[in-house]
Amino acid sequence: MELVAKILIAIVALEHIYILWMEMFAWETKGKEVFKAALPAEMFKPTKGLAANQGLYNGFLAAGLIWSFLIDDPKWQDNIALFFLGCVAVAGIYGAISATKKIFFVQALPAILAIIAVLLK
Numbered sequence: 001m002e003l004v005a006k007i008l009i010a011i012v013a014l015e016h017i018y019i020l021w022m023e024m025f026a027w028e029t030k031g032k033e034v035f036k037a038a039l040p041a042e043m044f045k046p047t048k049g050l051a052a053n054q055g056l057y058n059g060f061l062a063a064g065l066i067w068s069f070l071i072d073d074p075k076w077q078d079n080i081a082l083f084f085l086g087c088v089a090v091a092g093i094y095g096a097i098s099a100t101k102k103i104f105f106v107q108a109l110p111a112i113l114a115i116i117a118v119l120l121k
Helices: 002-025 030-034 048-069 074-098 102-120
Strands: none
Touching: 002 030, 002 048, 002 074, 002 102, 048 074, 074 102
């Protein structure tokens, strides 16, 4: 189960690195494709700064998850991973409630599965 937990944590971290890239550097191109149902096309340019700020926060989530791989103490490794996975899960649940239900499946569910895997290892 430890390997499964690490793989799921890595997937969540990689997903948030991708979100960082999209929101900070490709908001008007890839962001427009991904969020076409949520935002009218003319809103991407004026919201570029806001999206970049969101991307930065997603980068912090990824950094925390990656940091958990570098911690030697197994208990603290789990604690740090659980904290950042919990942040991702809460953000995904909030996004599903406030924006689109798809966010639950893309963001919250992988984090919840990783939390379960960490707790069961």
